[in-house]
Amino acid sequence: MENNNNNGLSPSIPINSPTMTAESPPPISSPSITSSQHRIYDEQLIPIVFVPGLKGSSLINKEGKKIWLSKMQALGLECPRLDLPLEWQMVEDDPDDPDKHLIWRQKADGVRAGRVVKQLAKISIYRNFVTECKNKGRAFYEFAYDWRRDV
Numbered sequence: 001m002e003n004n005n006n007n008g009l010s011p012s013i014p015i016n017s018p019t020m021t022a023e024s025p026p027p028i029s030s031p032s033i034t035s036s037q038h039r040i041y042d043e044q045l046i047p048i049v050f051v052p053g054l055k056g057s058s059l060i061n062k063e064g065k066k067i068w069l070s071k072m073q074a075l076g077l078e079c080p081r082l083d084l085p086l087e088w089q090m091v092e093d094d095p096d097d098p099d100k101h102l103i104w105r106q107k108a109d110g111v112r113a114g115r116v117v118k119q120l121a122k123i124s125i126y127r128n129f130v131t132e133c134k135n136k137g138r139a140f141y142e143f144a145y146d147w148r149r150d151v
Helices: 035-045 127-134
Strands: 048-050 057-060 066-068 088-090 104-106 112-116 140-142
Touching: 048 127, 127 140
Parallel strands: 048 140
Antiparallel strands: 057 066, 057 112, 088 104
16 A cells, blocks of 8 residues: 655655655665765764773873883882872963853973873783774874873
């Protein structure tokens, strides 16, 4: 039994068909586009942004020395002072905050993010994951950050 009111669907597709409803999208009609070709096309459009987990970025002090993560730290044989300063400062003229929502800010200690920790000794931390993502042919961005602070 075919319904003539097709709600914008192709007239060759009956709405009362057991596999097609008025809410169902019409099938792909072009034989030259397959679902696997469409999937690859979509992957090229969507970039991968990788944010490592807690302690997944190296930290560099103001002298340029790496203070996180060394082999000794990973083995638990060394523990650096990574505490944040407990001093706050008032910021009055910040062009990034014209409405003055963030008047008080924690003082900087000169520590900055280095790179994503990909490997330690010969053990892969994120190396295999990053390599696999880069081999997909999609735009890939790593976001190393000071994980002691808010992002």
